Amino acid sequence: MMNCLTSMNFHQLARREKNGQNRIRLLALAHVQDGKNRDDIAASLKVSRSSINNWVRLYRQNGIEGVLNKPRSGRPLMLTNEQQKMLIQYIDDQKAQKIWIKGYEVQNYIRASFNVEFELSYVYRLLKKLNVTLRC
Structure with missing residues (x-):
């Protein structure tokens, strides 16, 4: 069940990630990859267990792009x-x-x-x- 998580070095990706939310997601995946209990991971990262489950599911479905937040353009200027x-x-x-x-x-x-x-x-x-x- 963990085999699709073994090909990626999430620890290394998390160290290089500048976005805090993405870093937490990568750390969660790294801990799952290491075989840690998801309840313990959730407690240590201060996120819900369901968030961790969602990130694992998104990674399995879409790869790393599915897990990471995409840059947002923000609200458009209100002047023409x-x-x-x-x-x-x-x-x-x-x-x-x-x-x-x-x-x-x-x-x-x-x-x-x-x-x-x-x-x-x-x-x-x-x-x-x-x-x-x-x-x-």
Whole structure:
């Protein structure tokens, strides 16, 4: 029953894995591969026994790709490409005039120009995604 788990070195994969959730999954598979009790594995990794069973099942069905989380694109930007260009142009115009604007001013511009309400923290994330700085 464990024979399909023997061909992979899960310990080595877990050491190289940067994603914490994936690392736990790989460690669980490594412990199963070592013949440890699934209840003990669940207790030591602080996950449910059913999660371990699911990961083993997913590995058997789909290989390593079935177990690991896939990268997610995240929520799409709520501004159209045209609005993003207008925002960048607004910031560039302010910088060209040597005006140092702040995040809340960008937030107000977005609200007034596009009728979209963003939290200030999202405004900063948006600017980072657009690779725009506020300083001159």
